Amino acid sequence: MIYTPRPYQKLISAHELELPRAGVWAGMGMGKTASTLSSLDTLSLTENRPALVLAPLRVARSTWPDEVAKWSNLSHMEVRPIIGSADERKAAVRDRNAGVFTTNYENLPWLVDHLGDRWPFGTVVSDESTRMKSFRLGGSGGRRARSIAKIAHTKISRWINLTGTPSPNGLQDLWGQTWFLDAGERLGRTYTAFEQRWFRKGYNGFGLELLPSAQEQIEDRLRDLHITLDPKDWFDLKEPNVVPVPVELPVKARAQYRAMEREMFMSIGEHEIEAFNAASRTIKCLQIANGAAYVGGTDSEIASDVAPWVEVHDAKLRALESVIEELNGAPLLVAYHFKSDLARLQKAFGYGRVLDNDPQTIRDWNAGKIRLLFAHPESCGHGLNLQDGGHNIAIFGHWWALEAYLQILERLGPVRQLQSGYDRVVNIFNIYAVDTVDELVIARRAGKRSVQELIMEAMKRREI
Template sequence: MKYKAHAYQEYSTNWIIDHTASGLLLDMGMGKTVSTLTAVWQLLFDYFDSVKVLVIAPKRVAEDTWSREAEKWDHTKNLRVAKVLGNLQHRIQALAEPADIYVTNRENVVWLVDHYKTKWPFDTVVIDELSSFKSSKAKRFRALKKVRPLIHRIIGLTGTPAPNSLLDLWPQIYLLDGGERLGKTVTAYRQKYFEPDKRSQHIVFSWRLKPGAEQQIYSAISDICVSMKASDYLQLPKRVDNVVELELNKSEQKRYKQLERDLLLPFANGDIVANTAAVLSNKLLQYANGAIYNENGEVQELHSVKLDALEQIVEEANGQPILVFYQYKHDLERIKARFKQARELENSQTIANWNAGKIEMLLVHPASAGHGLNMQDGGHIIVWFSMLWSLEQYLQANARLDRQGQKESVIVHHLVAKGTIDEQALNVLQQKAGGQEALLEAVKARLKEVAKHDD
């Protein structure tokens, strides 16, 4: 696929190239990965400023995102990516592979540093989700700190560098600049910019910023970080639509195609039966989500692909509130079971709590999020756990956050299971033709496609 960079992505890529230590602090869904890959490609093959690149990322991101993103674009598809993951033998084998980029999960940082000791080979290091290094006491921070003098170029990526307190910022910036901007120790940083808040005699329980300190901190790091608030520096779209493509495994794909073809999926405790196009559409959407009602009205769980993807988004959000739209009752129950912080929209008090920043994840059925609900003060991240056919519900639901008074660029994540009816539903919404007629036409077209392949 040909890469057509947005203006802010070009800005981000150039920022990385122009700074040997750089922080790219952009919201989710804005293409930090492809912007970084583009910069890495140029540093490797145009500027010859990098030779061996290490990417440190959350486990699921390390397993899939970087290699898939590299393969996706014409200009990066020839980058050789080795995954330093799994057991010891697999990690050692991956390190021995000739590659341009080596990707590992952050839990392996201590092992990796100990493995190489003073013979650290990576001249360029990318930390995907820099905020996971926010504790100066963590072993991963201390390990990376050891080899920081051996790293020529370092790139930190995150959307939320300090979601709880600006105290979290010191370890992250230290990894970028070795303490040049915010001080050599967290104690010096704290003494300069903070003062005791809650305390008991000599014991300080919390710290608050000194007057004017926040702006001083931002100013101190502004020459290496794109910005704490990307909207101050970049020409951002009002709303970012992000499609999160998810892969079902082979057995899950096989069962999905069987239901699609035979309108029947047998299970020991009750068959899944679809006898009309509308029923089949609902069953297939349920399957894509990971659970389905059988003929006895019981829930048959099938996979956790979307729950895993939602977990990754939650981790990247790093405490920022998330509005999740679901379609089926079993979606709601499964999300609540996985995410204990999730709250269901129940009444006006729930909305008040959301707008007051008291709810980290709010679960809403799109039919309950119609006209008149002002929720823009509570957050700017939306996740569509379930695809749907109603364009009106889709537009109205997104408008709960994407409306006048919203201070951030709204990010709308769509969890789409590849090779399923999710793709048709999203396409219908994008073509602005949602509704029952579009549903039937999409199902008919899909059934014809299935019949063609069977022939």
């Protein structure tokens, strides 16, 4: 198949070729990968240094190499992932035939340290550049961004930021990403200067809020670096069909939930679960809303595969079962959050598959071989194409991060459906526990209100 760019893809490529350091804010599914590969192909005619693409692991491993294989007029490009064990990464770096290398953000510190003064890449593409948002001068911020910041403006001549969600948590997200384009010229030499110029403390003493006219000023300063493309301006999109699936907690579970809100601890059988602060409490409340809660007292255990948890109710599982029955065999992507969610989903629906690191799983889903696919938003977003496998998604476990939520929706969202030739509406089944933190999370994603503000409001309503 020949890559024939759409009009907006031509704009993306032209922008990337015109500016040595450019940002592309284009809605998910608008073909940023193919457009950028076309740009890199053109640059290779005059550039004698290879390009490096930074991306989430699955995207570095599969999406960029697969995109080259997809288009016959780009198939001459060799894309080499720098992933795997240390020996495998070293072997990949020694490949002299590849013009484009990819690696995941987690490998950045190793790569910079391993190459040292022998850094070969003239162009860097930061795919999903929000991964660089935490960068700060002076040694703070994310370790990955700090590692490459040392050479970003000395050994790297071209830089491209790609994202569909440049500021998912507010305009504060923009400084770190933009620094790699202009070294702080537009938004301030330091993040502190950026904050002091355009923000003030929130009225309740928590967080930051924009000063009047700050958004317009920030957007004006960034306009020459970025091209912004909204899918709604280019497609006749069918809006997703959001189907609320409210779940009433059983009486006993409701009492336990209320106890967590009121007293910051609860007991289930012989297990005592304690939340040490307000943040922990919201996590525990979300767990109970889903149907299980971790025990042991430390939130760090949540990340462990063997962290102990106890089941509180199965109301959401029953609701999901009803959704599956309603779909009558149509494939369904299910978003979960906690490992306890996944364990319970697998037990309740033994035929379901988990989106893992095996590329064959994605191929099976897109081939219609998987009826039920469980996926965590943090591992399912960023560049994965799942639209061929279906157009139905259920949100079983809710979380505050807007970007992760948008990313998993767009794996099979309206733009991808339309681009793949499907005339069908995307159905989003929002399974939520009534009168719980689930509702606060949904409200947070729907607007721009702070988590702290929503929680305080809820506490006042319940007179806790």
